[in-house]
Amino acid sequence: MKIALIAVPILDWVDGELRPVEMDAYRVCPPYGIYLLASVARDRGHEVAIVDLIAAQSIDLDPYAKVLANADLVGVAATSLCWPSARRVIAAVRELRPDVKIVVGNIHASLFDSYLLESAPIDFCIRGEAEVALIELAAALESKRPLDSVPNLTYRDGGRIVRNAAGPRLSESAIGGPLPAYEELPSGAYQHLAIESSRGCALDCSFCSTGYRRSWIGLDVERFVDRLDHVRGHLGRVTGGAVHVIDDELAMNPKRAAQIGRALSDRPGPYRLIYDARAIDFLKAGFAEAIAPHTEQLLIGAECGYDEGLLKIGKGITVDTLERCAAELARLGYADRADFSFILGLPWEGIEEVRKTIAFGAHLFGTYGVRLRFNWFLLMPGSRLWEEARRAGRVSAAMYDEPGAYHGLYLFREGVRLTPEQLYEVRDTVVRLTKLGRLLRRDTAPIAFFFPRCIEEAFPPSTSNDTSLAQLRHLARPDRVPLTIID
Ligand code: B12
Numbered sequence: 001m002k003i004a005l006i007a008v009p010i011l012d013w014v015d016g017e018l019r020p021v022e023m024d025a026y027r028v029c030p031p032y033g034i035y036l037l038a039s040v041a042r043d044r045g046h047e048v049a050i051v052d053l054i055a056a057q058s059i060d061l062d063p064y065a066k067v068l069a070n071a072d073l074v075g076v077a078a079t080s081l082c083w084p085s086a087r088r089v090i091a092a093v094r095e096l097r098p099d100v101k102i103v104v105g106n107i108h109a110s111l112f113d114s115y116l117l118e119s120a121p122i123d124f125c126i127r128g129e130a131e132v133a134l135i136e137l138a139a140a141l142e143s144k145r146p147l148d149s150v151p152n153l154t155y156r157d158g159g160r161i162v163r164n165a166a167g168p169r170l171s172e173s174a175i176g177g178p179l180p181a182y183e184e185l186p187s188g189a190y191q192h193l194a195i196e197s198s199r200g201c202a203l204d205c206s207f208c209s210t211g212y213r214r215s216w217i218g219l220d221v222e223r224f225v226d227r228l229d230h231v232r233g234h235l236g237r238v239t240g241g242a243v244h245v246i247d248d249e250l251a252m253n254p255k256r257a258a259q260i261g262r263a264l265s266d267r268p269g270p271y272r273l274i275y276d277a278r279a280i281d282f283l284k285a286g287f288a289e290a291i292a293p294h295t296e297q298l299l300i301g302a303e304c305g306y307d308e309g310l311l312k313i314g315k316g317i318t319v320d321t322l323e324r325c326a327a328e329l330a331r332l333g334y335a336d337r338a339d340f341s342f343i344l345g346l347p348w349e350g351i352e353e354v355r356k357t358i359a360f361g362a363h364l365f366g367t368y369g370v371r372l373r374f375n376w377f378l379l380m381p382g383s384r385l386w387e388e389a390r391r392a393g394r395v396s397a398a399m400y401d402e403p404g405a406y407h408g409l410y411l412f413r414e415g416v417r418l419t420p421e422q423l424y425e426v427r428d429t430v431v432r433l434t435k436l437g438r439l440l441r442r443d444t445a446p447i448a449f450f451f452p453r454c455i456e457e458a459f460p461p462s463t464s465n466d467t468s469l470a471q472l473r474h475l476a477r478p479d480r481v482p483l484t485i486i487d
């Protein structure tokens, strides 16, 4: 069967035009899932074309007209923030090919299968892992078999939407099957390569939207390192020269992760890895020491600067864990390659909690030299916090249909409850900290922070204290209101 697999970038309005933004403008690393599924399907005898619109930085399908004209099945990947672009791409595919079967996969399809089938001109959604489901779907379509045996599939059957049962989770050896088709990576499009050493996570943090929570499968250490060596053969195609290990948390099993570090030390290298890991795991099983020589950059989800908040997050860490982790990284000489990522404005937070988080981050930066990222809380579909907001009728799947929701005022205000004055206070504090950081450290951005554009637009800092109500009263009773001078 001829299959076209499409990766789409996040688009937003910039100067009146829809353009790739955020991570998809920097193109940190390729969409691993798409390059992997391409290899899996080829391995089973299908002819696959990869349409990488993130690499192309455009959702114009003209260059792929021939591929799409010949496809029997078109697959589109969609995270929640990519769904607005995916909808546009799907509409364009439908216009070119009213007859072709379209399947949507990835996290947004896993979360909102029936909504997507009802609201977009698609035929199928595959929920969760697709290595088996996509192949089974292709086989069923080729042989015109009924679809009820395809695992993880949701589809329309007459007027009904049918959700087939999910198949078992992929085994370790299946996750370590064919390698992603990086021989097709457009040269110079991405900064780094991507690879997975494990899938899922043993935890279930309240803000997190990753798919396989409380379910973790790690590749055998030697199998992973062999795969990493194969993938590194494609480093010439990327600009930055590192490999992003895209696991939710690399050291979910710290003993295994330490073995990975040691196995890398036994091979020629160099291995320049970028990865996420929990603070607590750097304090176990010699992981921090073993992975140090292979670390290009790492991200630690520090989340809050106070224990009550960390308890509500549910990551099994405290501020003491974070402090000990920062100290360990400093002792081993790579604190300056570690980004401690904090969330500001979690649903239970007022200004006091946010101040505590910033102060704690500043302390880690000043004492141990770690880098800081301050991110605003965003209600992201799939998390327990999003589900709470949905139950309260504050968010819905439809809110992620159009570009711009990510930076929109509504979603921001539904997540972050600080007043505009408090938000400006936070901005001023972090900006002062950032200036100090630049004086202390030579790297350009030891502290990353952005101020929400929607707040700047809706509540500009220069807004005077005049209220519309006072003005109306002025008009109604001019005799009662004294002359005012507005600068
Ligand atoms: C690597 C990664 C990134 C990379 C992405 C690189 C790239 N160009 O794709 C970087 C670092 C750039 C990134 C950025 C962001 N990410 Co991210 N990212 C991940 C991460 C950790 C791994 C993704 C991955 O490759 N997994 C391994 C592959 C094998 O799994 P997969 O992609 O899910 O693919 C499988 C299935 O989904 C399915 N499938 C996938 N595509 C398709 C297509 C078809 C047609 C079919 C049938 C099936 C199918 O089959 C695949 C094989 O089983 C996930 C968490 C996770 N574990 O999935 C978060 C995750 C996807 N990211 C998330 C977020 C929030 C972001 C950011 C917004 C972060 C930020 N604040 O900027 C941005 C936005 C990115 C975007 N375009 O949407 C959320 C998304 C939540 C949501 N509801 O959308 C996740 C789930 C993390 C989380 N903990 O909440 N991310």
Ligand code: SF4
Pocket (backbone or CB within 6 Å): 201, 202, 203, 204, 205, 208, 209, 210, 213, 248, 249, 278, 301, 315
């Ligand atoms: S934030 Fe990290 S530790 Fe928590 S559930 Fe998500 S991936 Fe797991």
